[in-house]
Amino acid sequence: MSVLAMSGHTEVTPHSFGLAVRQTVAMAKRSTLEIFRQPALVAPSMIFPIFFAALGASSFEKTTNLPGFPKVDSFLQFSIAATVVQGVLFGSVTGAAALATDIQNGFFDRLLLSPTTRTGILIGRLAGSAIFGALQAAFFIAVLWPFGGKIESGFIGIAIMVVSGGIVALAIGALMSSVAIRTGSAEAVQGAFPLLFVLLFFSSAFFPRETMTGAYRKIADFNPISHLVEGMRELVLSGYTTSALMKAILIPTAVCIAAILFAQTELRRRLAAK
Amino acid sequence: MNQTIRSSRAMMIRGLLTIRRLPSAFFPSLAMPVFTMIAFAGTYFAITKIPGFPTDRSVNWFLPLGISFGSAFSGIGMGFSTIRDIETGFYDRLRMSPTSRLSLITGPLFTAWIRSLMLCAFVIPFGIALGARFTGGLLGILALVAASLGISTISLGWGLGLAYRFRDMRGAAVMQLTMFIVLYLSTAQMPLPLLQGWLHAVARVNPVTNILRLAREGLVNTTSPDYLSWNNTWGGLLAIVIMATLTLIFAGRGLRTLDK
Numbered sequence: 001m002s003v004l005a006m007s008g009h010t011e012v013t014p015h016s017f018g019l020a021v022r023q024t025v026a027m028a029k030r031s032t033l034e035i036f037r038q039p040a041l042v043a044p045s046m047i048f049p050i051f052f053a054a055l056g057a058s059s060f061e062k063t064t065n066l067p068g069f070p071k072v073d074s075f076l077q078f079s080i081a082a083t084v085v086q087g088v089l090f091g092s093v094t095g096a097a098a099l100a101t102d103i104q105n106g107f108f109d110r111l112l113l114s115p116t117t118r119t120g121i122l123i124g125r126l127a128g129s130a131i132f133g134a135l136q137a138a139f140f141i142a143v144l145w146p147f148g149g150k151i152e153s154g155f156i157g158i159a160i161m162v163v164s165g166g167i168v169a170l171a172i173g174a175l176m177s178s179v180a181i182r183t184g185s186a187e188a189v190q191g192a193f194p195l196l197f198v199l200l201f202f203s204s205a206f207f208p209r210e211t212m213t214g215a216y217r218k219i220a221d222f223n224p225i226s227h228l229v230e231g232m233r234e235l236v237l238s239g240y241t242t243s244a245l246m247k248a249i250l251i252p253t254a255v256c257i258a259a260i261l262f263a264q265t266e267l268r269r270r271l272a273a274k
Numbered sequence: 275m276n277q278t279i280r281s282s283r284a285m286m287i288r289g290l291l292t293i294r295r296l297p298s299a300f301f302p303s304l305a306m307p308v309f310t311m312i313a314f315a316g317t318y319f320a321i322t323k324i325p326g327f328p329t330d331r332s333v334n335w336f337l338p339l340g341i342s343f344g345s346a347f348s349g350i351g352m353g354f355s356t357i358r359d360i361e362t363g364f365y366d367r368l369r370m371s372p373t374s375r376l377s378l379i380t381g382p383l384f385t386a387w388i389r390s391l392m393l394c395a396f397v398i399p400f401g402i403a404l405g406a407r408f409t410g411g412l413l414g415i416l417a418l419v420a421a422s423l424g425i426s427t428i429s430l431g432w433g434l435g436l437a438y439r440f441r442d443m444r445g446a447a448v449m450q451l452t453m454f455i456v457l458y459l460s461t462a463q464m465p466l467p468l469l470q471g472w473l474h475a476v477a478r479v480n481p482v483t484n485i486l487r488l489a490r491e492g493l494v495n496t497t498s499p500d501y502l503s504w505n506n507t508w509g510g511l512l513a514i515v516i517m518a519t520l521t522l523i524f525a526g527r528g529l530r531t532l533d534k
Contacts, residue, residue, distance in 0.1 A: 051455075058473030059463040066320050201313035207320070216316030 011231050027111075027124025028131075034098055045091035046136065050112040050143055053083045056206070057147070068210030070237055074148040081232035082205040083140045084165055085225065089196050092169040093189060095129030096176030100186040112271065122263055127174040133169020137162045149236075153244070159236035164232060167252040172196065174259035180202040181266040184235050205229045228253055278380070281373040285381020290388060292355060303351055307344035307397045311336050312404065314463075321464065328465055328490075334409075336354055336416055337401040338489035338514035339462055341394060345425040346453045348389040352382040352447050353433020360441050360532075369533065383430055390426040394419050406493065410502035414492015417507065421489035424514030429453050431521025438528030451480065461486050465500070481513035488514075 035042055057076040064072050072078045102108040102125075111121050141151065141158055151157045179192045202216070203225035212220055220226050231247025238244070293300045314336040322330050329335055359365040368378060386467075393410065408414040432453065436445040459473065460482040469477055477483050488510025491502045500506055 053457060055463070055473060058469055060318075060321070060322055061470045061520045062464075062468050063318075063321055066323055068320065196314075198309065199308075201317060207317045212316065212319035213319060214316075216319065 005248075020120050022098045023116050024120035024124045024127070027116075027120060028127030031095060031098065031100045031125050031128030033128075035094060035132050038094075041094055042091060042132065045087050045094070046139065048090070049087035049140060052086065052243050053079050053140075053144060053149075058186075060207075063207075065115055069208055070233075072237060073150060076144060077236060078208075078233070079206070080141065080149045080236050081153070081161075081229045082159060084137045084232060085168065085205060085229050086200060087136045087140055088168045089172055089200060090193075091132055091136055092129045093171040093176055093193050093196070095126055095169075095173045096180045097129075097186045097189045099125050099177050100180035100184060100189045103180065103184040106185065118221060118267055119264065122177065122260070122267060126170050126177065126260075128174035130166040130170040134162045134166035136169075137165025139252045149203050151236050152234040152238060153240040156240050157244075160235060160240075160245060164228075164248040164252055167249065167256055168228070168256075171252050171256035171259050174256060175265045176261045178259070179265045181270050186195065199223065199225055200231060203229060222269060224251055224255065278374040278377050281377035282380040283463060284386060285377055286384040286388070288292075289355065289382055289385030289425065293389070300351070300389070303347045304344075304346050304393060304396055306347065306394060306506065308400055309340075311340035311397065312399055314339065315404070318463070324468060324505075326465070326467055328493065328494035328500050331405055331407065333404050333406045334493040335490070337397070337406045338421065338486060338493060341418060341422050342425050342457060342462075342486065342489060344393045344397065344455060345390045345422040346429040347450075349426040349431075350431030350433040350446075350449045350453060351387045351389070352386050352430050353437045354446050356434055356437040357441070357443055357445055360437065361443075361520035365532075368500055370381040375529060375533075378518050378529060379431075379522065381432060381436065386430040387396040387423055389431050390422045391419070394422050408492050409494065409496050410492025413502055417492045417510075418476055418489050418504065421485050421514070424485060424488075424510070424518065426522050428514065430480060431518060431523075431525045434526040435521060435524035438525065438532045440534075450471040465511065481517055484509040486510075516531065 036052075053076060056079050057074065060075045063069060063074070064075055065080065070078070099108070102111070108121075112118075138158075141149070143163065145151070151161075153160075176189055176192060180186070180189050183189075202219045203223040204220050205225060208218050209217060209226060209230075227247050228251045231244045231251065234241060234244035235248060291458055309332065315333040318336075319332045321327060322332050322335070356365065359368070369375075398418070402408075410417065428448075430513055433449045433498075436449050439445065440448065459476045460479050460480045461469070462482075466474065466483060487506050489499060491506045494500045
């Protein structure tokens with residue numbers, strides 16, 4: 001008998017919907033606690049972006065006068081958005097790697113056999129990453145602010161960046177979860193990590209697009225990370241604007257919806273193969 | 275002595291065979307320098323417009339950085355292999371064999387050098403294809419290769435020393451992290467006169483700054499004070515000799531603790 005058949009499917013009623021929400025919350029709690037119980041796993045994604053921000057501030061301060069560079073108080077202020085996105089991207093891999101570990105040690109199969117919603121299993125697993133992503137965004141802003149990383153849009157901007165950090169973590173976590181579900185290997189998830197690194201570097205995260213040329217500029221133009229970072233950067237440098245809000249929230253939301261649908265497809269494929 | 279050379283050669287051949295048998299472990303050390311060079315040169319293309327920047331091509335500036343990262347990981351890669359051998363127990367068999375202890379270090383050292391040369395042979399033409407120009411000609415290429423071999427020697431000593439002390443994969447993370455930080459806390463991204471604040475103070479005393487100056491001296495503009503000259507060479511060579519000696523002593527002492 002297949003796992004799908006054993007776990008059973010019930011019609012969605014208000015009662016079952018409430019139950020699904022409670023199940024998702026329970027699994028979200030588990031995934032969140034798991035992240036905070038393993039500080040050694042998440043510490044690099046907190047420390048390295050700050051290290052790079054400090055390094056960039058000392059290395060590239062003189063570049064802020066270059067033609068095409070936006071008006072900034074300091075290079076550190078310019079790099080806040082990149083620091084947030086970089087940290088959240090790297091941190092969100094942890095949740096997917098934990099999902100792969102669940103698959104490897106058989107816990108995921110036990111979850112599938114229990115009378116739980118499929119979406120709840122997935123969202124519950126990713127919720128930890130989303131909460132961690134939002135906390136990371138708040139942490140980076142709090143650490144960099146005293147050193148000249150002022151956010152011109154004030155509290156609204158910070159709130160948008162924190163929410164955006166959570167959505168980005170959810171989106172990337174869902175994408176990486178697809179890898180985890182397809183391969184069932186934590187190593188494969190870690191192996192896919194350099195792709196994020198490439199995506200981040202071939203964008204305008206670390207330097208303005210206006211200063212780039214040729215093929216590199218074209219790639220950065222198409223890269224959604226460029227637009228996401230630029231949305232956040234607009235909140236940092238120019239204050240609140242609707243376009244900044246759209247870029248910082250809508251881009252990761254669109255990626256997130258597509259990634260969750262893809263992860264669910266992968267999950268259905270895995271169940272059908274069992 | 276002959277036996278040491280023979281054993282070192284055998285160890286070196288074993289290390290090189292690993293490249294063929296486990297290409298997934300070697301491939302990143304080739305891909306990473308190319309990625310570093312392309313990503314940095316593309317992202318920071320505009321920094322060459324800053325007055326006082328020693329070259330007008332960003333790829334000229336970042337090609338040596340890519341090779342330096344790759345060479346560092348060539349040496350560290352041998353540290354990873356040693357950890358794997360220690361964990362599987364194969365290293366105990368090597369230590370019990372009637373061969374000189376020295377070859378357990380010189381063998382991997384030769385492998386790291388060959389890996390570095392392979393790296394240079396791959397990345398330099400790639401860089402030239404992307405627009406890099408050796409203003410110092412053949413001597414400039416030699417300076418870059420010398421710096422690459424020096425960095426791989428330093429990282430090998432460091433990698434082996436940590437492998438002998440940690441004896442498990444925890445050591446691998448420490449190797450990568452420390453080399454990464456030491457390389458970054460130098461003139462990796464910008465020339466010394468253009469650095470500011472704390473990084474300027476750190477990079478000024480970091481010996482890797484001298485090694486990077488050696489690596490780049492054949493790629494900067496001929497009018498730059500950092501252009502190919504003995505003054506820009508000896509500091510790098512001295513830094514390599516001192517750091518390599520210290521890290522190889524660290525490895526040798528680590529091997530003795532493994533024996534105990």
